[in-house]
Amino acid sequence: xxxxxxxxxxxxxxxxxxxxxVIISLGAVxxxxxxxxxxxxxxxxxxxxxxxxHEFIHTDLDIQNQHIxxxxxxxxxENNAQPFANVLERFQxxxxxxxxxxxxxxxxxxxxxxxxxxxxxxxxxxPIPFVDFFKKAKVFGFLDSLVLFRNKQKTVKxxxxxxxxxxxxxxxxxxxxxxxxxxxxxxxxxxADAQALQRVFDTPxxxxxxxxxxxxxxxxxxxxxxxxxxQQTGIEPKRKMDDDEQQDHCKRQKTQxxxxxxxxxxxxxxxxxxxxxxxxxxxxxxxxxxxxxxxxQ
Numbered sequence: 001x002x003x004x005x006x007x008x009x010x011x012x013x014x015x016x017x018x019x020x021x022v023i024i025s026l027g028a029v030x031x032x033x034x035x036x037x038x039x040x041x042x043x044x045x046x047x048x049x050x051x052x053x054h055e056f057i058h059t060d061l062d063i064q065n066q067h068i069x070x071x072x073x074x075x076x077x078e079n080n081a082q083p084f085a086n087v088l089e090r091f092q093x094x095x096x097x098x099x100x101x102x103x104x105x106x107x108x109x110x111x112x113x114x115x116x117x118x119x120x121x122x123x124x125x126x127p128i129p130f131v132d133f134f135k136k137a138k139v140f141g142f143l144d145s146l147v148l149f150r151n152k153q154k155t156v157k158x159x160x161x162x163x164x165x166x167x168x169x170x171x172x173x174x175x176x177x178x179x180x181x182x183x184x185x186x187x188x189x190x191x192a193d194a195q196a197l198q199r200v201f202d203t204p205x206x207x208x209x210x211x212x213x214x215x216x217x218x219x220x221x222x223x224x225x226x227x228x229x230x231q232q233t234g235i236e237p238k239r240k241m242d243d244d245e246q247q248d249h250c251k252r253q254k255t256q257x258x259x260x261x262x263x264x265x266x267x268x269x270x271x272x273x274x275x276x277x278x279x280x281x282x283x284x285x286x287x288x289x290x291x292x293x294x295x296x297q
Contacts, residue, residue: 002032002033002034002035002045003033003100003101003138004032004033004058004100004101004102004103005030005032005050005095005098005099005101005102005103006030006031006033006047006103006105006198006201007028007029007030007031007098007101007102007103007104007105008028008029008031008096008105008106008195008197008198008201009026009027009028009029009104009106009109009113009190009194009235010026010027010028010106010107010113010190010191010193010194010197010231011025011026011027011070011112011113011116011117011190012024012025012071012188012189012190014059014061014062014063014064014065014115015063015064015289016064016065016112016279018112018115018116018233018237019119019233020117020119021061021064021116021120022057022059022061022116022120023057023116023117023120024056024059024063024071024076024188025054025055025056025057025069025071025086025189025190026053026054026055026057026087026091027052027053027054027150027189027190027191027192027193027194028052028053028054028091028094028191028194029049029050029051029052029053029191029194029195029197029198029199030050030051030052030053030094030098031047031048031050031201032047032048032050032092032098032100032255033045033046033047033048034046034048046202047201047202048200049198050098051094051098052191052195053080053090053091053094053095053191053196054190054191055080055082055087055090055091056071056075056076056077056081056082057079057081057082057083057084057087058072058076058081058082058083058084059073059076059081068100068188069188069189070188073198077113081145083125084120085124085128088121088128088133091137091296092133092136092137095137095138095139096136096137096138097249098138100138100141101138101139102137102138102139102140103139103141103142103219104139104141104143105142105143105144105147105197105201106142106143106144106197107144107145107146107193107197108144108146108172109142109143109145109146110142110144110146110147110228111144113144113179114142114144114225115229115232115233117208117294118130118226118230118233118235119231119233120233121133122233122235122236123235130222130226130229131222131223131226132162134216134222135222139222140219140221140222141220141221141222141224141225142219142222142225143215143218143219143222144218145197145200145201146170147218148210148214148215148218149175150170150210151218152210152214153168153170156209159209160174160175160178160179161174161178162174162177162178163177163178166230172184172193172196172197173187173196175200176196176199176200178205179200179203179205179206180196180199180200180203184196187278254260
């Protein structure tokens with residue numbers, strides 16, 4: 001474990017649809033494992049928090065779930081929220097600064113945080129390549145702690161229960177309450193939730209139930225995560241067109257009958273009255289709606 005930087009991370013979003021909603025807050029806590037200095041723990045590794053990351057991300061979209069995390073559009077404005085790509089670039093630089101291969105740890109990340117991050121990156125204009133981005137950030141892989149707990153629960157009955165009701169639960173707030181001994185502070189704040197997950201990993205209960213080999217075994221490398229998320233979401237990055245394709249296609253955008261301002265006054269481009277597509281009068285293009293006929297000008 002000492003070979004890696006363990007980064008616990010969480011997101012807050014403007015809704016719960018991973019395909020169409022966006023991340024509005026990203027929080028992370030970086031830790032390293034080092035030999036304990038306590039005589040009673042000689043030979044054991046202990047966690048050390050080395051840095052934290054927390055930024056708000058701008059959106060003009062309606063925030064549908066602000067009743068959960070209390071982040072409004074006004075909150076984003078007050079905190080000088082930056083565009084998604086800018087925040088992601090700073091996150092990448094921050095990960096690189098850790099100087100070790102990174103394991104990104106989230107709770108229920110496979111079903112939500114990883115998925116919405118992938119979709120936001122892929123839907124971005126231009127797309128932000130998922131694999132290239134995280135490899136450049138020196139990320140070794142992703143770990144979903146919920147998957148880790150579910151795997152353990154198959155062999156350890158009532159692995160985590162609410163301290164009072166004794167009802168089994170693997171939600172982060174109940175795990176934290178049961179193993180850390182107190183209610184998570186500022187729940188549904190991205191940084192606070194990342195800090196809570198880090199504390200769970202540092203508890204005696206976690207260390208007694210989970211050994212290094214099974215933790216590492218649950219880590220999925222970046223390429224594997226990309227393949228999985230690509231299959232789950234059905235969203236693929238838009239392929240970047242070469243120069244010839246740009247010339248042939250980019251300036252023939254469908255406009256629903258309205259002449260867009262980009263082409264007003266340009267005598268080299270005319271609107272095809274058949275398929276409502278801009279095309280160059282310098283080249284011959286076939287018309288989709290007329291089954292191969294020449295564009296009408």
